[in-house]
Amino acid sequence: MGIRILKGGMLTTVQDLGRYGYQSQGFSVAGVMDVRSFKIANLLIDNPENEAVLEFTLIGPTLEFTSDTIIAITGGDFTATINGKPADMYTAIYMKKGDILKFGSARTGTRGYIAFSSYLQIPTVMGSRCTNLKSGIGGFKGRKLKEGDYINFRIKRRYLPFFLSRKLTPDNFEQDSATLRVVLGPQDKMFTKQGIHTFLNEEYTVTGDFDRMGCRLEGPFIASAGTSDIISDGIAYGAIQVPSHGKPIVLLSDRQTTGGYPKIGAVIYADIPKLVQRKTDHKIRFEAVTIEEAQKIYHEEILELEAMRKAIHVPCKEVLEIRLAAKRLNKLFDEQ
Amino acid sequence: MEDVKILTEGDTSILIAFKQEISPEVNAKIAATVKLIRQQQTPGIVDVIPTYASLLINYNPQVISYGQLKRRLTALLKMDLDTESSARRVFEIPVCYGGEYGPDLHTIAEHAGLSEEEVIRIHSSTEYLIYMLGFLPGFCYLGGLDERIHTPRLANPRKAIPAGSVGIGGSQTGIYPMESPGGWQLMGKTPVRTYDPDREVPILVYAGEYIHFYPVDEDEFNRIKAAVDDGTYEVTIREGSAPDTADGGEKNGKEA
Numbered sequence: 203m204g205i206r207i208l209k210g211g212m213l214t215t216v217q218d219l220g221r222y223g224y225q226s227q228g229f230s231v232a233g234v235m236d237v238r239s240f241k242i243a244n245l246l247i248d249n250p251e252n253e254a255v256l257e258f259t260l261i262g263p264t265l266e267f268t269s270d271t272i273i274a275i276t277g278g279d280f281t282a283t284i285n286g287k288p289a290d291m292y293t294a295i296y297m298k299k300g301d302i303l304k305f306g307s308a309r310t311g312t313r314g315y316i317a318f319s320s321y322l323q324i325p326t327v328m329g330s331r332c333t334n335l336k337s338g339i340g341g342f343k344g345r346k347l348k349e350g351d352y353i354n355f356r357i358k359r360r361y362l363p364f365f366l367s368r369k370l371t372p373d374n375f376e377q378d379s380a381t382l383r384v385v386l387g388p389q390d391k392m393f394t395k396q397g398i399h400t401f402l403n404e405e406y407t408v409t410g411d412f413d414r415m416g417c418r419l420e421g422p423f424i425a426s427a428g429t430s431d432i433i434s435d436g437i438a439y440g441a442i443q444v445p446s447h448g449k450p451i452v453l454l455s456d457r458q459t460t461g462g463y464p465k466i467g468a469v470i471y472a473d474i475p476k477l478v479q480r481k482t483d484h485k486i487r488f489e490a491v492t493i494e495e496a497q498k499i500y501h502e503e504i505l506e507l508e509a510m511r512k513a514i515h516v517p518c519k520e521v522l523e524i525r526l527a528a529k530r531l532n533k534l535f536d537e538q
Numbered sequence: 539m540e541d542v543k544i545l546t547e548g549d550t551s552i553l554i555a556f557k558q559e560i561s562p563e564v565n566a567k568i569a570a571t572v573k574l575i576r577q578q579q580t581p582g583i584v585d586v587i588p589t590y591a592s593l594l595i596n597y598n599p600q601v602i603s604y605g606q607l608k609r610r611l612t613a614l615l616k617m618d619l620d621t622e623s624s625a626r627r628v629f630e631i632p633v634c635y636g637g638e639y640g641p642d643l644h645t646i647a648e649h650a651g652l653s654e655e656e657v658i659r660i661h662s663s664t665e666y667l668i669y670m671l672g673f674l675p676g677f678c679y680l681g682g683l684d685e686r687i688h689t690p691r692l693a694n695p696r697k698a699i700p701a702g703s704v705g706i707g708g709s710q711t712g713i714y715p716m717e718s719p720g721g722w723q724l725m726g727k728t729p730v731r732t733y734d735p736d737r738e739v740p741i742l743v744y745a746g747e748y749i750h751f752y753p754v755d756e757d758e759f760n761r762i763k764a765a766v767d768d769g770t771y772e773v774t775i776r777e778g779s780a781p782d783t784a785d786g787g788e789k790n791g792k793e794a
Binding site for chain 1: 593594
């Protein structure tokens with residue numbers, strides 16, 4: 203019981219929130235690129251927050267289900283079909299043994315996610331099931347999925363309460379631009395006032411040099427105050443390096459653990475999904491927020507996800523009406 | 539502590555920047571600070587990443603806010619650091635120098651104007667401080683390479699360098715923990731695995747410890763390699779005796 207990969211797509215990997223605690227030993231954190239879409243996929247089917255999913259990029263995979271299970275699809279629109287019929291996103295879907303789930307290329311966004319209620323049978327390596335492609339560890343044999351691969355499920359879990367209520371409004375991936383909020387630092391002092399002004403007021407363009415490690419942007423030169431190298435230090439999620447060429451590079455899930463270029467700032471956690479769903483030539487602007495504002499936004503997103511969880515844990519209207527009618531009928535019979 | 543700054547790096551990381559220089563003294567302070575942070579078990583800290591002169595801390599803002607963490611770290615940095623007590627742990631790493639194991643040994647010797655034997659003697663007579671790990675799992679940034687054998691990187695990096703290769707890149711020396719592209723001049727190879735994903739603890743050595751290379755011949759290399767493959771080899775770890783003479787001569791943290 204599990205899934206067979208009929209087509210691997212461009213880059214389909216097993217991911218979760220990443221392998222934390224080993225960055226000091228040279229291991230990249232890895233993990234999903236779009237944390238928000240990942241969390242919503244798991245939330246829709248009552249999975250633990252950090253349950254492993256499939257992440258696919260630009261061209262999605264084709265999967266055959268060898269047993270019944272429940273899934274949820276989130277992220278960009280890859281025109282998913284089940285046995286040739288359009289599949290809904292941001293909802294719980296009951297999959298039957300033999301069903302074929304097929305994704306095309308990304309119509310909107312760049313990354314999509316599938317969560318499974320029966321959990322993927324992937325061994326935990328150093329506390330995580332995520333694939334670290336560079337080190338070749340974790341996930342499915344440390345690599346991307348390809349035709350013929352087979353992943354078992356860990357458990358049988360084919361029932362969810364409030365099944366018909368499990369529907370959320372999909373996030374919008376149509377935009378071709380994004381404003382990313384950043385906290386300046388730690389090396390913003392190495393840039394001139396003019397350099398900071400350029401960074402916060404000019405428009406940057408997503409280049410083709412964009413992978414799980416990071417995203418290079420093209421645009422106006424960000425002037426540094428003097429030397430353009432630092433003594434190598436650790437790199438945070440979303441950190442924005444500006445080497446001597448003056449163009450920003452945003453570092454993402456597969457970022458190297460340490461680096462020697464100054465970091466003008468870092469994209470806040472809640473805004474990284476906006477960047478990772480953009481395509482080549484999309485436009486990016488940066489807006490500075492204080493650390494306190496950034497962490498307020500961080501909490502607000504957690505509350506928003508909590509509200510989503512609540513919204514799908516109530517009987518849906520249609521079911522509720524039938525239940526009320528049944529209750530009234532019962533009452534009538536009882537009175538007789 | 540003087541020269542120490544606490545800086546933001548996004549909303550889920552904080553950077554403690556010490557005096558920005560590559561020196562054993564600064565590195566020892568960082569190691570002692572890491573120890574203190576681990577001892578205090580501050581909730582919300584998910585990762586502590588020491589480097590040459592800084593300490594990056596990843597944390598969960600849902601558990602601890604920037605303000606709270608900064609206050610805790612400020613207090614912690616005022617505590618007396620225990621930089622003296624820990625004995626120097628030196629890992630003895632056998633290296634088969636030259637030949638097919640170290641195809642660039644003659645280049646290094648030529649560049650230094652020394653014989654290959656002299657280069658090996660110099661390379662294997664220092665206890666190298668591990669300043670930090672990074673770049674690849676288990677990749678050590680070592681300090682203290684003798685200036686006489688500093689050698690520029692290859693003009694054309696190799697596409698695949700075998701795991702265990704020992705090389706020199708500019709003012710740095712080190713071991714490739716896994717097969718990787720790279721531009722260092724290869725002088726030899728060790729059968730010891732500094733990174734082994736199938737081992738219970740995949741990483742062999744950590745920041746703050748020392749590495750000492752010693753030459754072995756091909757027969758000894760093969761004997762050790764067989765024992766490593768069987769899982770029966772244990773690296774000799776001894777307590778360093780020499781006074782700290784590392785001068786922190788190399789100044790660049792460039793990647794391999």
